[in-house]
Amino acid sequence: MTKAITLALSLLAVPAWADWQVNMNEGVTAISREVFDLHMLIFWICVAIGIAVFGVMFYSIFKFRKSKGAVAEHWHENTTVEVLWTVIPFVILIGMAVPATATLMDMYDTSEADVDIQITGYQWKWRYQYLDEDIDFFSNLSTPREEIMNAQAKNANYLLEVDNPLVIPANKKVRFLITANDVIHSWWVPHFAVKKDAIPGFINESWVKVEEPGVYRGQCTELCGKDHGFMPVVVEVKSEEDYAKWVADQKAMKLAMAGEASKQFSMDELLAKGEGVYQATCAGCHQLNGQGIPGAFPAITGSSIATGSIDGHIDIVVNGKAGTAMQAFKEQLSAVDIAAVVTYQRNALGNSVGDMVQPSAIQK
Amino acid sequence: MATVDVDLPHVKDDDPHHHGPAKGLGRWLFTTNHKDIGSMYLIFSLCMFMIGGIMALIIRAELFQPGLQLVEPNFFNQMTTMHGLIMVFGAVMPAFVGLANWMIPMQIGAPDMALPRMNNWSFWILPFAFLILLSSLFMPGGAPNFGWTFYAPLSTTYAPESVTFFIFGVHIMGASSIMGAINIIATILNMRAPGMTLMKMPMFTWTWLITAFLLIAVMPVLAGVVTMMLMDIHFGTSFFNAAGGGDPVLFQHVFWFFGHPEVYIMILPAFGIISEIIPTFARKRLFGYSSMVYAVASIALLSFVVWAHHMFTVGMPLVGEVFFMFATMLIAVPTGVKVFNWVATMFRGSMTFETPMLFAIAFVVLFTIGGFSGLMLAIAPADFQYHDTYFVVAHFHYVLVPGAIFSIMAAAYYWLPKWTGHQLNETMGKVHFWLSFVGVNITFFPMHFVGLAGMPRRIPDYALQFADFNSMASVGAFIFGFSQLVFIYNIIQNVRVGEKATAQVWEGAHGLEWTVPSPAPYHTFSTPPKVD
Numbered sequence: 001m002t003k004a005i006t007l008a009l010s011l012l013a014v015p016a017w018a019d020w021q022v023n024m025n026e027g028v029t030a031i032s033r034e035v036f037d038l039h040m041l042i043f044w045i046c047v048a049i050g051i052a053v054f055g056v057m058f059y060s061i062f063k064f065r066k067s068k069g070a071v072a073e074h075w076h077e078n079t080t081v082e083v084l085w086t087v088i089p090f091v092i093l094i095g096m097a098v099p100a101t102a103t104l105m106d107m108y109d110t111s112e113a114d115v116d117i118q119i120t121g122y123q124w125k126w127r128y129q130y131l132d133e134d135i136d137f138f139s140n141l142s143t144p145r146e147e148i149m150n151a152q153a154k155n156a157n158y159l160l161e162v163d164n165p166l167v168i169p170a171n172k173k174v175r176f177l178i179t180a181n182d183v184i185h186s187w188w189v190p191h192f193a194v195k196k197d198a199i200p201g202f203i204n205e206s207w208v209k210v211e212e213p214g215v216y217r218g219q220c221t222e223l224c225g226k227d228h229g230f231m232p233v234v235v236e237v238k239s240e241e242d243y244a245k246w247v248a249d250q251k252a253m254k255l256a257m258a259g260e261a262s263k264q265f266s267m268d269e270l271l272a273k274g275e276g277v278y279q280a281t282c283a284g285c286h287q288l289n290g291q292g293i294p295g296a297f298p299a300i301t302g303s304s305i306a307t308g309s310i311d312g313h314i315d316i317v318v319n320g321k322a323g324t325a326m327q328a329f330k331e332q333l334s335a336v337d338i339a340a341v342v343t344y345q346r347n348a349l350g351n352s353v354g355d356m357v358q359p360s361a362i363q364k
Numbered sequence: 365m366a367t368v369d370v371d372l373p374h375v376k377d378d379d380p381h382h383h384g385p386a387k388g389l390g391r392w393l394f395t396t397n398h399k400d401i402g403s404m405y406l407i408f409s410l411c412m413f414m415i416g417g418i419m420a421l422i423i424r425a426e427l428f429q430p431g432l433q434l435v436e437p438n439f440f441n442q443m444t445t446m447h448g449l450i451m452v453f454g455a456v457m458p459a460f461v462g463l464a465n466w467m468i469p470m471q472i473g474a475p476d477m478a479l480p481r482m483n484n485w486s487f488w489i490l491p492f493a494f495l496i497l498l499s500s501l502f503m504p505g506g507a508p509n510f511g512w513t514f515y516a517p518l519s520t521t522y523a524p525e526s527v528t529f530f531i532f533g534v535h536i537m538g539a540s541s542i543m544g545a546i547n548i549i550a551t552i553l554n555m556r557a558p559g560m561t562l563m564k565m566p567m568f569t570w571t572w573l574i575t576a577f578l579l580i581a582v583m584p585v586l587a588g589v590v591t592m593m594l595m596d597i598h599f600g601t602s603f604f605n606a607a608g609g610g611d612p613v614l615f616q617h618v619f620w621f622f623g624h625p626e627v628y629i630m631i632l633p634a635f636g637i638i639s640e641i642i643p644t645f646a647r648k649r650l651f652g653y654s655s656m657v658y659a660v661a662s663i664a665l666l667s668f669v670v671w672a673h674h675m676f677t678v679g680m681p682l683v684g685e686v687f688f689m690f691a692t693m694l695i696a697v698p699t700g701v702k703v704f705n706w707v708a709t710m711f712r713g714s715m716t717f718e719t720p721m722l723f724a725i726a727f728v729v730l731f732t733i734g735g736f737s738g739l740m741l742a743i744a745p746a747d748f749q750y751h752d753t754y755f756v757v758a759h760f761h762y763v764l765v766p767g768a769i770f771s772i773m774a775a776a777y778y779w780l781p782k783w784t785g786h787q788l789n790e791t792m793g794k795v796h797f798w799l800s801f802v803g804v805n806i807t808f809f810p811m812h813f814v815g816l817a818g819m820p821r822r823i824p825d826y827a828l829q830f831a832d833f834n835s836m837a838s839v840g841a842f843i844f845g846f847s848q849l850v851f852i853y854n855i856i857q858n859v860r861v862g863e864k865a866t867a868q869v870w871e872g873a874h875g876l877e878w879t880v881p882s883p884a885p886y887h888t889f890s891t892p893p894k895v896d
Contacts, residue, residue, distance in 0.1 A: 019832050021817040024749055039746045046736035053707060054729060060710040061725070065717075066647070072714040076649035085704045086697060093693045096743065101686055103745040108682045123522075148825060150431040158430065160827045183518040184612055186677060186752060190818040195748045197678045199613060200517065201606020204679035221752040221820040223511045225518060226438045229823030295504030296438060296524060323521055 025190050028210055032193035034103045042096055049092075107193075110205045113175030115168065121178075121185030121198035121220065123325055124227035124284065127332070128166045131177075135250045138332050139164045140280060141230045145288070148230075160217040163280075165234035169243035170213050178204045182327065186222035189235055197222055210237045225325070226296075227284055261335040261359045267343070270356055274344025277337045282345075285325060290349030297325070301350040310355055313342055314362060335359040384886055393488070396480030397886060398465045401487050403783070405462025406776070408490060410852070412454030413769075415498070417845050419447040424807075424841040427834050432825055440824035441509035442501065448512025449530075452630065453537045454494050456764065459772045460633040461544045464572045467779060468548060470877040470884065471566045473557025473893045478550035486543035493536035500526035511822060513623070516604035516615040520596045527597065531590045538583040545579035548572055557876070559895035563657070566875050567650065570657050571636030574664045578625045578632070581668075585622040589615065613678050620671035628667045631763060632660055634731075634771030635702055638724050640875075641778050642706050645721035646713030647872035652705040659698035659705075666695050676747045685744045692742035696735070703732050718870070719793030723774035726766055726801050734762030737812065752822075755815025761808045765844075766801075773800070773851065780855065781869045785883030786862025792854045799847030806840025 026036045064070040120127040122138070129136045139162045146152040148159075155161075168174045178187055180198035188195040189208075196206045210216075218233040238246060265273075279288065285297040292299035300306050305313050317338055320328035329338065339359040346353040385391045385400065395401060422443050426434045435443070465483065469476055477483045500507040505524035508514065519527060552573045556565070565573075592615075595601040602608020604615045635656075643650045650656065672680060672688040680688075706728050715721070737759040741747050750756060773796075781787055810833035815821075819830045826834065865882040876895070880888045 019829055020813075021829060022813040024816040025818065035745050035749055038743060039740070039749065042740050042743055042746065046739060050732065050736065053703060053732065057707045057710060057725075057728065060707065060713070061715065064646075064710065064713050064715055066714045067716070070712075070714045072646065072648040073712040074649070075712075076651050076653070076709075078652075081708070082652055082655050082701070086701055089697050089700045093696060097690060097693060100689065100743045100745055104682065104685055104689075107745055107748075108685075148432055150433065154430060154828060156828065158828050159825060183522050184515055188820070190749065193745075193749055195677050195751055199606075199678065201612070202679070218818070219820050219823075223441070223515070223518065223822045225522060226441065226509075228441075229437065229820070229825050293436075293438065295506065325522060 027191045027193050028212055028214070028216065029192055029208055031103070031107055031208075032191060034106065035193040038100055038103055041099070045092060045096065110175050110207045112173065113207060114172040115174045116177065117166070117168070117174060118177045118179070119166075119187055119198065121180035121182075121187065121224065122327060122332070123182050123225050124220070124231040125332075126166075126187070126231065126233060127181075133247055133250075134254075135247065136331075137164050139166065139234070141232060145279070157217070159230065160219070160232045160234065162232055162234045165215070165236045167236045167238055167243065167246050168208070168210070169240050170210055170237050171240070173207055173209045175205060175207045178206060182325070183224045184222050185220050185224045185231070187218075187233060188221045189216050189218035189233055191216040191218075192235075195221060213237045213239050213242070257334055264358060265336075265339070267347075267356050270340045270343040271347060273336070274340035274342070275348065277333065277341040278344050281329070281333065282341065290345070290351075300345050306345045306351055307353055310342070310346070310357060313346065314338070314357060317342055318362065335362040338362050394484070396476070396484050398469050398477045398480070398483065399783075399884065399886065401483050402462045402465030404487055405458045405465060408487075409455050409459035409462060412450050412458070412494065414848070416447050416450035416455055417848065419443045419450070421841060421845050423447065424838040426824055427826070428838040429835060430826055430828055430831050435824070437824045438506060438509055441511075441822070442507040444822050445508045445511050445514075446497070446501070449497065449508075450494070451764070452512060452626070453534075456630045456768050456772070457541065458490060460572075460575070460630070461541075463568075463633065463637070463772070463775050463779075464544075464548055466783065467877060468551055468569050468572060469555070470880065470888055471569050471875055472552060472555060472560055473876045473889045473895065474551060474555035475887060475890050477547050478554055479547045482543050483547055486540045486547065489536050490540050493533045493540065496529050496536070497533040500529045503529070513619060514593075515619075516593060516596070516612050520593050520604055523597070528594070531594050534590045535587055538587045541579050542583045545576035545583075548576040549580070557889070557892045557895050563654065564895065567639035567653070567656060568633065568636035571632045571639075571660050574660050575629050575632045578629050578664055578667065582622040582625040582629075585618060586626075589618040589622065592618070613675070616675050616678060617672065620674045621668075623674065624671040625664070625667040628663060630768045632664065634727070634768050635660060637771045637775045637778075638706065638727050641720050641724040641774055642709050644778075644870050644872045644874070645718060645724070646710045646715050648709055648713035650705070651708035652701070655701055656705055659701045662698045663695060666691065666698070670695065673742060673744075673747070676744045677751050689742060689744040693739065696739050696742075699735055703728060703735070716871075718777075719788060719790060719797055720774045720778035722794065722797045723770045723777065726797070727770045727774065730762055730766030730770070730804070734759055734767055737762065750815065752820055753815035754811040754819045754821055757821045758808050758811035758815055761811070765808065766804050770800075776855070778870075779877075780858055781865035782877060782882050782884055784859050784862070785865055786858050787865045788858060789854055789862065792850060792857075796847060796850040796854060799850065800844055803840050803844030803847055807837050807844055808840075810834075810836045
């Protein structure tokens, strides 16, 4: 019966005009389709009850008006009717609870996963660690600031695009271990029907098995501070061969990065690189011009740290400041990036200390 | 107890039972009169409704189009937080307390509230609570920006410094609510007119009696949770900090143990109001009075065992999810009974459609729609898709705006002639109703769609596919917001001028409040009436 309902409603589910989408996505996994069917089942039960109740009500409103000469009757109790309309909804509810519980049990079965990925929420980005592969990277919003500030036309994936998407293989059971580094976040991909809170200090589990390769987009769904609206989730599902190739590429890249860290950079190279890192990583709080937000995020311009001892400056970038939004960036940024951004902050944004630091001097 | 005189020795009056109000500002500062205090609660609530409404319009203006146009994300978060706090604690709750102050003594034939001085105190601390809360907007770092649910650790370790002021504000509001609730229970249990047994009480009084018990049960829990926050922030405890052995999810459990009954605190008195208005304008007794009382009582009891349905995504064990899903679904049964009873009251009645009745009918329809989406949200596996999206925003605005707020407006129109002694301006009332009705639906119905399509709540900017419905919602919000000016104008006009109202006011009205003249004298039922 739910199948028939789904078919009948496929018009609503897959609208031609995506902008006026009115219903939930059916999704791309067995679980997400189960959830969708459940959603439609309950929706139609509500519609049926609504038609019955509002039908009687509007019939009464039109039929029993004083202006039409209606005279009120005097009854105001009927035990049979009252018992009936207590028992019947109860039975309907049991009908809803049975399939709902079955779906819930499927969702909670995280056993026998093929791939394990730890997902960590940060203010305001996601970190993906492949537990069996030694792959570890951060995923940041890649929508340009100009589009958000309306200085540029918005692209089709506005706010739903990242620099490094999570990559998973198709047709494999992928288990997610979800946690957070600072505040509570929530990791959601509507097409997988997976939404789990990322809670600092605790690990939640969830899983997905996607049949078809493709790109699926979602967002953080737990208010996590200023840029809660700007930390999307993008998952790229690749075929098994493509996934294996991607894993190999990631490992090769990691080796290349390690080589970079021992190179010597000129001041100009560091400043140029540092500007990019600053805008992507620091400007969210400290602002593009380095002025910060008074009372919430301190300024870089003229700050005692950015104009003081360079070791202290490196230390706060590498290790963060406990109890504040200032994170430890040692895991998020490479030694090259940290050297570049520290040099940039000391010699730009209105500061001109004049010193610089090489990647090889960054002690992580 | 029932015949305590409000005899003030310093008042030199021939008849101390019928002296008028004191003159000047002192009347309002020192009053112990339930009608004066009721009016102050209602006016205060209207002011808060407008302030919270302006915040809502700032939110909707920013969301009119994708991109950031008007406000910074941090200020946007302050607006969503303050809008929620002000509407819940400043607009809806004080409005119901105001109505209780005015109507409960008049409905049960009591001369005043049981504890008049405490009544004055519980009102007068409220403006200070909200001054503290609102002043945080001007503090360095800004106002609270962690949502009205203030989940830790965003509201502790990562909060702006103004969070301490927020905590004290909440403490004061809580104290006010607890005192108000004690007063209402004491009044209802001790001061009913001879012959008015519990099962003869008007529904509004009944729902408030139950609501008052809910308040006493959960406001201390709210005070507890904000105190735990205070300890975490300033005194080095780690209730909600995993690094110190605490648990951020503990916050949510404690908060929602308060929060879910709180939701019913905001809707049970509305049920009472609607149960008064529909029989009046259907000219037929309320269908199933006793089942209505039992339904309210069972909703109140169930409200204590469903709190974790707000937390289906925190990673509870399977058995926890199943328990809270079943318990939540169960609430649909007594709620359904109420709706069926209202419809049965209308069936074979003799209906007219004055402004209070229009609001009451809209309440039944739109609250039921909010109830349906509530039932959908109760289904845990489907809730994973709905949770923290605009579908939830649509749901709770349907039960709170055309639910609680419409019931308050219905009550205002229904009892205003009794308070001011002037008949309503029906035309203006109907204009206000239709503008509000259309505005509310244009605002909140599209939110179901964007929520299902995947738009999270509490975001200042959104992906392009949500743009059309969001601009629609913003237009609706401005229609709804500005149509409240008609309401305010209508009230002011009604206080000043208008055709003289009779004691009966509405043809089909029954109850003790309609036996006293309009406007109700400063002191009513100094001699208790007899109820058969």
